[in-house]
Amino acid sequence: LVEASKSRIFRQMENGMYLRMAVIDYILQTKGEQTNAIN
Numbered sequence: 001l002v003e004a005s006k007s008r009i010f011r012q013m014e015n016g017m018y019l020r021m022a023v024i025d026y027i028l029q030t031k032g033e034q035t036n037a038i039n
Helices: 009-038
Strands: none
Touching: none
């Protein structure tokens, strides 16, 4: 199933990695802005 020519599992895994990276980046930027606002 994973090695089938029409399988999308690897593509979905790769897209999921970029999505997680974007979410983590957004969270870290938001936390940094909140910290700067407090100071």
